[in-house]
Amino acid sequence: MPSSLFSFLYVAPLFSFLSLSSIISSSAQRPPSPGYYLTSKISTVNFDQGFRNLWGPQHQRLDQGSLTIWLDSTSGSGFKSLNSYRSGYFGAAIKLQPGYTAGVITSIYLSNNQDHPGNHDEIDIEFLGTTPGKPYVLQTNVYIRGSGDGNIIGREMKFHLWFDPTQDFHNYAILWKPSEIIFFVDDVPIRRYPRKSDATYPTRPMYVYGSVWDASSWATENGKYKADYRYQPFIGRYRNFRLQGCTIQSPNSCKPPSTSPYGYDSLSPQQFASMQWAQNNYLVYNYCHDPRRDHTLIPEC
Numbered sequence: 001m002p003s004s005l006f007s008f009l010y011v012a013p014l015f016s017f018l019s020l021s022s023i024i025s026s027s028a029q030r031p032p033s034p035g036y037y038l039t040s041k042i043s044t045v046n047f048d049q050g051f052r053n054l055w056g057p058q059h060q061r062l063d064q065g066s067l068t069i070w071l072d073s074t075s076g077s078g079f080k081s082l083n084s085y086r087s088g089y090f091g092a093a094i095k096l097q098p099g100y101t102a103g104v105i106t107s108i109y110l111s112n113n114q115d116h117p118g119n120h121d122e123i124d125i126e127f128l129g130t131t132p133g134k135p136y137v138l139q140t141n142v143y144i145r146g147s148g149d150g151n152i153i154g155r156e157m158k159f160h161l162w163f164d165p166t167q168d169f170h171n172y173a174i175l176w177k178p179s180e181i182i183f184f185v186d187d188v189p190i191r192r193y194p195r196k197s198d199a200t201y202p203t204r205p206m207y208v209y210g211s212v213w214d215a216s217s218w219a220t221e222n223g224k225y226k227a228d229y230r231y232q233p234f235i236g237r238y239r240n241f242r243l244q245g246c247t248i249q250s251p252n253s254c255k256p257p258s259t260s261p262y263g264y265d266s267l268s269p270q271q272f273a274s275m276q277w278a279q280n281n282y283l284v285y286n287y288c289h290d291p292r293r294d295h296t297l298i299p300e301c
Contacts, residue, residue, distance in 0.1 A: 029162055032277050035270035036260050037187045039171050042089055042242045050243045054080040070233040071104060071212045078211030087256040088245010090208045091173025095237040096136060098166035101129030103216035103227030106236040110206040119145050121202035123181055125172050128219045135160045140183045140191050144202050153297050157191050158285035177256050189267055189275040200300045205248045212236040
């Protein structure tokens with residue numbers, strides 16, 4: 001590993017660290033307890049047990065169970081699960097890079113793009129890079145048979161976070177069930193996407209991916225700020241991977257993990273309350289409330 005990269009992994013620009021920390025601390029609140037903690041119910045797996053490198057192998061390092069991937073002017077990097085899943089719980093603890101990260105996406109997501117190019121499904125957790133002094137945006141998104149064909153229909157909901165995601169690892173996860181998709185941050189549900197019709201819900205098997213890549217055209221304030229490679233490398237750190245679900249080889253009787261305590265088909269009232277808290281305080285964009293969108297294309301709203 002280049003010595004410059006090694007030093008960058010552990011030394012962040014002090015001015016940006018302090019400015020972002022002050023923003024977070026001035027508005028941060030502790031979320032109400034969801035009352036149910038899926039991370040305590042699902043065992044972690046080693047990276048090699050569940051994933052393989054997909055691209056940019058020279059920009060990927062595995063050290064004692066912790067994966068580091070990075071983007072520079074030559075390449076980014078990505079990984080992919082060994083199995084394809086029909087449903088399940090998929091997550092990891094992730095730590096983001098401080099400082100100037102505009103234009104850069106760090107992600108964990110589900111997709112079947114390699115099986116259905118131009119007509120794939122996708123469920124995303126994406127961290128949109130930022131400029132010093134401004135918080136990261138966590139974007140959740142759902143695509144249904146609609147990417148790459150010129151008719152991309154995103155279903156984005158964007159959040160700020162109640163903590164600084166560059167200071168420590170936090171757990172981010174997607175629970176994909178036949179009836180609903182739920183996005184979690186440290187076991188707090190932040191978004192629920194119910195299955196209202198087959199046309200608006202992803203049902204085909206998907207792999208789990210993670211990546212860091214240059215999305216300068218749209219990632220930061222709709223492309224206003226681009227990736228600036230004077231600040232390279234741009235680093236994403238992952239650990240505590242969790243994969244528990246029904247693969248394409250699993251019997252039809254296989255079911256994904258339970259969302260909540262026994263007795264609830266979906267979120268419990270306490271989980272719903274914590275989700276409402278997150279949306280009331282940290283939701284910054286909801287595609288259903290965007291007057292610029294053609295709502296005939298998003299009937300679930």
